[in-house]
Amino acid sequence: MGNIEDIVDSLESKISKVLHKLELLRLENSKLSEAIATSQQELKNQKLLVASWEEKYEALKLANSMLGSDDNKRETKLKINALIRDIDHCIAQLSE
Incomplete structure (x- = not known):
C-alpha cells in the first residue's frame, strides 16, 4: 500500500507543478x-x-x-488642372 501512496503523492506533486506553471504562463501571456x-x-x-x-x-x-521653384512646376500645373476639373464638376452638379 505504501507504493500506491507514493505514486499518488508523486502525481499530486507533478499536477501541482503543472498547474503552477500554467498560471505563470497565463500571466506571461497576459503581459x-x-x-x-x-x-x-x-x-x-x-x-x-x-x-x-x-x-x-x-x-x-x-x-x-x-513661388517660382522650377523643380515642381509640372506637378503644380497638374494639381491646378485637377482642382479646376473638380470645381467644374461641382458647378455642373449644382446647375443640374
Whole structure:
C-alpha cells in the first residue's frame, strides 16, 4: 500500500507543478498581450504622425512651386488642372 501512496503523492506533486506553471504562463501571456496592444497603439500613432508630415511636405512642395521653384512646376500645373476639373464638376452638379 505504501507504493500506491507514493505514486499518488508523486502525481499530486507533478499536477501541482503543472498547474503552477500554467498560471505563470497565463500571466506571461497576459503581459505579452498588453505589450502587443501598446505596440500596436504606438504604431498607429506613428503612422498618423507620418501621414501628417507627408501632408505638410506636399503642401510645402506645392507652395514652393507656386513661388517660382522650377523643380515642381509640372506637378503644380497638374494639381491646378485637377482642382479646376473638380470645381467644374461641382458647378455642373449644382446647375443640374
